[in-house]
Amino acid sequence: MKKIMMIGKIGCGKTTLAQRLLGEEIRYKKTQAIQIVGDDIVDTPGEYLEQKQFYNALIVTAVEADVILLLFSAIEEQSSFSPRMSSMFYGKPMIGVLTKTDLCKDPKQLAAGREQLFLAGAETVLEVGLGDTKCIQTLRNAIERTQEGYR
Numbered sequence: 657m658k659k660i661m662m663i664g665k666i667g668c669g670k671t672t673l674a675q676r677l678l679g680e681e682i683r684y685k686k687t688q689a690i691q692i693v694g695d696d697i698v699d700t701p702g703e704y705l706e707q708k709q710f711y712n713a714l715i716v717t718a719v720e721a722d723v724i725l726l727l728f729s730a731i732e733e734q735s736s737f738s739p740r741m742s743s744m745f746y747g748k749p750m751i752g753v754l755t756k757t758d759l760c761k762d763p764k765q766l767a768a769g770r771e772q773l774f775l776a777g778a779e780t781v782l783e784v785g786l787g788d789t790k791c792i793q794t795l796r797n798a799i800e801r802t803q804e805g806y807r
Contacts, residue, residue, distance in 0.1 A: 667729070673755065674694075687699050687702075726742075726752050731760050731765075752773025770783075782794060
């Protein structure tokens with residue numbers, strides 16, 4: 657698998673998604689610092705997105721990543737992503753991941769979440785729900801199809 661870095665607000669599902677991508681048992685734990693999960697996933701604390709003084713840590717960490725996943729919870733109403741946030745990462749491929757879609761019943765809220773990810777710079781947006789295993793394989797395939805610097 658390509659090396660991926662996940663960025664998103666506190667509680668948006670970064671650690672859970674990492675566990676699912678690796679086929680591990682789902683166990684909640686708060687990410688306190690940048691962590692390497694398995695060999696290829698960089699899990700970042702939500703505070704690094706929510707507090708701009710940590711942006712430099714995200715930029716430095718992204719250097720080693722092949723692909724950046726921007727995660728946004730479908731049940732969240734307010735985004736922490738700045739428009740065109742992707743420009744901070746110097747042409748790294750960006751995939752938007754709309755998480756917790758199984759908990760969101762409002763199609764307008766799902767559409768708003770997709771729009772937030774596109775505005776942040778995601779080239780594509782995929783939806784992930786906890787009970788949906790097909791979406792994880794779709795995400796794996798999308799990660800493998802990306803090419804660094806293709807913008």
